[in-house]
Amino acid sequence: MLAAGAGLAGLFGGAWAAEQGLVVATITGGVGGGLMMAITCMMVNFVYVFGMGIPAASGKVLNDPITGDSQKEFKSQGTEGHGLPFVSFVGGVIGGFLGGAGGTIIYLQLLTLYEATLPAVMSMRPEQVMPIAVAAAGIFAVGLFLVNAVLTAYNITGTIEGPHDPKFKRWPRAIVASAVASALCGFLAILIVAM
Amino acid sequence: MSVKIEVIEGGIPHQKIMIGGLVGTLVCLYLTYLNVLTNTEMFAFFGGLAMVIALIWGSHTIKVLCSYGIGTGVPSAGMIAFGSGVIAMVLATKPVFGMAAPIVATVLAALVGFILGYISNNILNMKIPAMVQALTEMAIVGALSLMGFAALMTGGFTFAGLTTGSVSMLGLSISSTANSFIGGALSVAHLLPLHSCWELSQSSTRSTQLSDLAGNRTGCLC
Secondary structure (H helix, E strand, O other): OOOHHHHHHHHHHHOOOHHHHHHHHHHHHHHHHHHHHHHHHHHHHHHHHHHHOOOOOOOOEOOOOOOOOHHHHHOOOOOOOEEEHHHHHHHHHHHHHHHHHHHHHHHHHHHHHHHHHHHHHHOOOOHHHHHHHHHHHHHHHHHHHHHHHHHHHHHHHOOOOOOOOOHHHHHHHHHHHHHHHHHHHHHHHHHHHHH | OOOOOOOOOOOOHHHHHHHHHHHHHHHHHHOOOHHHHOOHHHHHHHHHHHHHHHHHHHHHHHHHHHHHOOOOOOHHHHHHHHHHHHHHHHHHHOOOOHHHHHHHHHHHHHHHHHHHHHHHHOOOOOOOOHHHHHHHHHHHHHHHHHHHHHHHOOOOHHHHHHHHHHEEOEEEEHHHHHHHHHHHHHHHHHHHHHHHOOOOOOOHHHHHHHHHHHHHHHHHHO
């Protein structure tokens, strides 16, 4: 769910900066996605720490890999950890950045393709086609993003804490699955103007 | 995940709902074509009926998938249905396909859904027996319910009608694409919360009524 959210947030950021070239738009999209994750993670800790008085503690590792803080004393017995330890926050922001940047690249590539080909396909003037190209590229990008987000969620089957979680070792499988699914969906998205 | 927790009991057999759902949706989608034949717009409501039938079918498919104890994957199933459905549906509205659009959408969605099901079952090691079939069905449900929603608003299922038309909604003029996207997402994603909260052993009546309601409500919004 958060992967889809970060991708969509990044997509909005990237679409806003689409005029300024691939590099600027991709970085803007990445920052949008990362920012969304950072705000979400921070609000979670606000609610946990100040609202309920629960310290953030990981149940998967003894010490936080980045800060080195020990986790065990703060973890309630019978739980798998609670709140968002620093490493989860950093992992989430990096993931959000990558997700947002990826979503923006999909959108920009499809937009460039549709802007170039739709006037001929629909026999309309380029300026008339612009809103249609934006809508179609946006819809395909969101569709692609939902598929990718769900497949990666299926890979970890349930929950994951961050890059320190043992389940994180499964990521090569997710890359293969996402690559195949994205290639398939991207191919269909190109077919709409190519045939 | 590979452990089968409980099989659904009671209610109508899934095979029957699947065949009825597919045939009913396609028939209703084609009935909107009466608009073109008789040169009116009043047959567009068949698109809404198509959406409702597709949603009932989809809700039952999710129920089958849920009976394997998929847990957190339940909301995701609706997201993947919407994601793969919208891609197949927009491609099928291409002018080249013309009247065959609903059938093309079904075939394309089945293809996409099957490949995604294969990926999640074999590459991602989900190993759920019903996974491939369920994701195939969910993709078709996503595509056909979105197409039904598009037909409900624009009176047809063509790319031109979908992209150039606009619908007045709550006093705002919104393009049909955006509207069918929002409405479709609303109804397809609605299946999920409804399904995460019910028990497996009960008969299918309540959940089908709820998804029926979800479809009707989004239909009424137009």
